[in-house]
Amino acid sequence: MGKHREPEQPEENGVSHYPASGEEGGVGKQGMGRGKLIAIIAAIVVVALVLLQVVLYLASDDEDEAGSAPETVASESASEESGPKSDAFVDDSGQQEHEYEAAPGEFKGFDGMSVGIDGEYAAVDPVQVTDQGVLLPPHDVTRVGWYSASAVPGEPGNVGSSVITGHINYQGQGTGYAEKFTKLKKDQEFTVVIDGQERTFRVTEAPYRLPKGSGFPDVVNDKEGENRLVLITCGGQFVGGALGYEDNIITVAEPVGEPEQPAEQPAGEAPAEAPAEAPAEAPAA
Known part of the structure; x- marks a missing residue:
């Protein structure tokens, strides 16, 4: 991106001068x-x-x-x-810095959610699309966002897909929890915890890149099929500015078995709530 130097112009009538014939x-x-x-x-x-x-x-x-x-x-x-690129490459030459605010959604029928990968957990906030139709994750990279217009992860029946998204990184904050999405392998299992109920998912489509602006795959907006969980973060080449990265990284998983019921609470004690701030070190109970 250096300045382009204009070539020097030749002298006008740049020819040699000889003695006049006269x-x-x-x-x-x-x-x-x-x-x-x-x-x-x-x-x-x-x-x-x-x-x-x-x-x-x-x-x-x-x-x-x-x-x-x-x-x-x-x-x-x-x-x-x-088209899709069958890898989860993330350029580490820069970090996102363009500030966006997520549009808040709401939990319906439950009070809290967290996601756990390799024994590390992050709190999940409900988010909605912005007025521009963009789904943005929480600004705090230690948290991720559940698209509250999608299905509740692990719900039985033909409820369609669930979507969870997070920042891969952010200047001043460093690497985000969602980087773990890009490290998942096919058939690897992870959990989503809803009001203390642990729901296990198995990766059916390993992380792959999809250029931003090319449209999401149908699974992201599925409203009628069996439940699948779609994890979305940024990746590919770092380009900076409002775009940040040139690709989205998509991972798809499906529920494994029936959700595990939370342990019964002793009489007179209220159940613990999901973590409200920093990511928990254990499942939210």
């Missing part, structure tokens, strides 16, 4: 010498023109070949960028 003593041997010089210069000019034509011809061939290559590369590139 100078005193400019006849005789000097005239003959000048005649030979003109003949030599003319021959050199002819040779130079021939060479120039050859060079231009070769350059033209090169340009024709080079001109067709970028079209092929560009079309291949566009085709690759418009």
Whole structure:
């Protein structure tokens, strides 16, 4: 992104200057010498023109070949960028800094949720789409967001998909909990805890990248099929600005068996609530 330096312009009429033919003593041997010089210069000019034509011809061939290559590369590139990329690459050369505020949603029928991967848990906040139709996770990267218009994770029946999203990182905060989404492997299990009830999920589609702006897969907005949990975060090449990263990273999982019921509370004691601030070190109870 350095400044482009303009090439220096040649001097006006950039040619060498020779003595004028009308100078005193400019006849005789000097005239003959000048005649030979003109003949030599003319021959050199002819040779130079021939060479120039050859060079231009070769350059033209090169340009024709080079001109067709970028079209092929560009079309291949566009085709690759418009579809899924079967990896979860995350460029670590920068961190997101464009500030957005998530649109708050609400829990309906329960009071708290957390997600646990590899024994580490994060609190889940309910979020909605913004007025611009964008689903944003909580600004706090230690938390993630459940799209409250989607199904409750682990609900039985044809309730459709559940969606949980989180920031991969953020300047001043560092790496987000959602980075764990990108490390999941196919058939790996993790949990979602709702009001103390642990629900186990198994990864059916390992994390893959999808260019932002290309639209989400149908599973994200499914309202009628059996429950699947879709985890979404950012990844791919870091481009900065409002976009942050050029891709979304998608992971899909499905419930395993029936939800485990929470342990019974002793009489007279209220059940503990899900963590409200920092991510819990154990399932929310």
